[in-house]
Amino acid sequence: MKQSIITAFLSKTQDRFSEYQEPIGLRERLEIVKRIDGVTGVEIVYPYETEEASQTKALMQEMGLEFAAVNANIKKETKWVPGALSRPKENLRKEAVQLIKDAKDYAIAVGAPLVTCCPLSDGFDNLFQVDYQKAWKYMIDAVAEATDYKPEMPLFIEYKINETRVNCHLDTCAKTIVFLKEVQNPATGITIDFGHSLLAKENPAQVLALCEQSNVDYYLHTNDNDWNFDWDLIGASRNFLHTVEFFFYAKEFGYDRFFTADASPRIFDMVVFFREHAEMNRAIWNIVEKLDRKKYRQLMHEEKHMDLMELVRKEIYRL
């Protein structure tokens, strides 16, 4: 398993009430990543922390780190706070598409494998606020244009049930699959964030199977929460068996991209937080590697549910 960290969480973060940690530059962030055993990559946020491409590429080489992804952030600018890709004003959509295209150019320049984009501001707070049909069509056309540009660099779309809008347009995996089927470009995929899947009351492992069966590529973010808010906690700190099952299917389907920590240390010591997150993921991956996955799937086929429950107790919980 290859693990990476979203570097935005290695500096100052804030929520509605508080600020956490101290602001630091990219080099210092990468130096922190180097101190975390088992983490060999980063997802970097474009354009806010990327710096000049050739310099960043050289810095990454010097540090011996790989890119997991470049994250195109289309929600930060004031003009996009109410939405970007789904807005009626064409110039706002065009500028957001341009940012994604620029992120693709950047990803190509630094040698990253994919661009990921989470259109969090695209949605609605009030009923009778947006024209749903038009908003959906605008988003499809915008993402289609971004994917047509340099298709050798795939674009992954991350869904989330809410925040910053009360309802995000792309709120579930199934809806994102429908969306990408409309986009009609194979150079696309879905960024499946474990915590976002819980918030949508999905089962993250089932979501992997859904993408697999629908022939949609995916890239994974790891974290955990209480099913009610996107707390970005340490993986499996709340939902152990869901995480085991998630990794079980990732392994079963031969997932070979990075597992990227979309986790936020907040009040905790940053290095120790990410170390524990990486250790937890590695430990669970080790459990999954030892399981006879063929046997599990055979028992499912035979509907031997209690035999499976016994295996879960003995081999996974080890009770």
Ligand SMILES: [Mn+2]
């Ligand atoms: Mn995420």
